[in-house]
Amino acid sequence: MAEEQGRVLLEGVVGSTAYGLAHAGSDVDRLGVYAAPTERLFGLHRPGESVVTTAPDRTLHEAAKWCRLALSANPTASELVWLPEDGYLTRTALGEELIGIRRSFLSARAVRNAYLGYATQQFRKLVAKEARDDGPGAVPPARLAKHARHLLRLLEQGVHLHRTGELRVRVDDPARLRADGERIAARPGEAEALLAAAEEAFSSPGVLPAAPDERPAEAWLVRVRLTVLDGWRCAPGGTAEEALARSQ
Structure with missing residues (x-):
């Protein structure tokens, strides 16, 4: 389970339900981002980067992997940060920050x-x-x-x-x-x-930049690693900086 490996930062309902194309027999697909325990990233064997289950239909990507997918404009990964307000199941402070930098992933x-x-x-x-x-x-x-x-x-x-x-x-x-x-x-x-x-x-000319701006994603990942390392459990509300201050 992803909760045993880290903590879910952002999760929502994607796929046909989010598109407005679901019917009575449609699956409800869930997609999320989780943070692996920072100390596990230092060892010889790094943890896996995705957790997939079928009951429910749920895919969770580790924070760094999700960022790489979003920087490549992967359609399924990208839609997680563009869902309507009622499309989210979990939305922590760090998840809110990720939504806030969503445009920086685009190119x-x-x-x-x-x-x-x-x-x-x-x-x-x-x-x-x-x-x-x-x-x-x-x-x-x-x-x-x-x-x-x-x-x-x-x-x-x-x-x-x-x-x-x-x-x-x-x-x-x-x-x-x-x-x-x-x-x-x-x-x-x-x-x-x-x-x-x-x-x-x-x-034809559009509004997107030629290359994504990786700096916000890099800074966000550093905040995620420091926050998890210091033991904050990603409770909803507040900022990462406030959580870090509470953990000291």
Whole structure:
């Protein structure tokens, strides 16, 4: 359990629930960031950097790993710090600080590569031979529609992020996206024009810097390590500096 390895700093509900695309049978996906005990980082064998469970569906990344994922604009990791207020399950003072520096992780190249890259992966799944076969090993239509929805969502989110510097987690019109997903799943060739349009949009000037600013993430990680080393248990409220003062 992650609680045995460290302390959860920030956790929220992501995936289809956060996008507004969940249905009665949808899983509730949880994503979080935890801090490993600082003393365990000094030894010969470093602790693992992720904890994944299926009951509930929960993925927790160690603080340094999450920062690396966010600096590469990983879509799933990034959405954790852009959730609506009611999307969080755990939100400590250090988690609040992480939300506060979320824009410093962004860069034009990383956003383009990540969102366009993951959308292209979904397209390849749609046009793969097994996706078009009618035999026993055929991909179920519902799975194809899910790939198509992911493709559409990633393109919309990525282009909006490139143009505005804001990651919009919840889709504007879930019903439209579901309908478009069904259409693209049936006629995946139509997605090629969408991918080309997104690539053109990413090639146009946006608001994101050429490179991320790693300094806030580095400073935040140092505060996390010092705070955990000094024994503060990340209680909600207050600042890291206040917690450090209390622990002395």
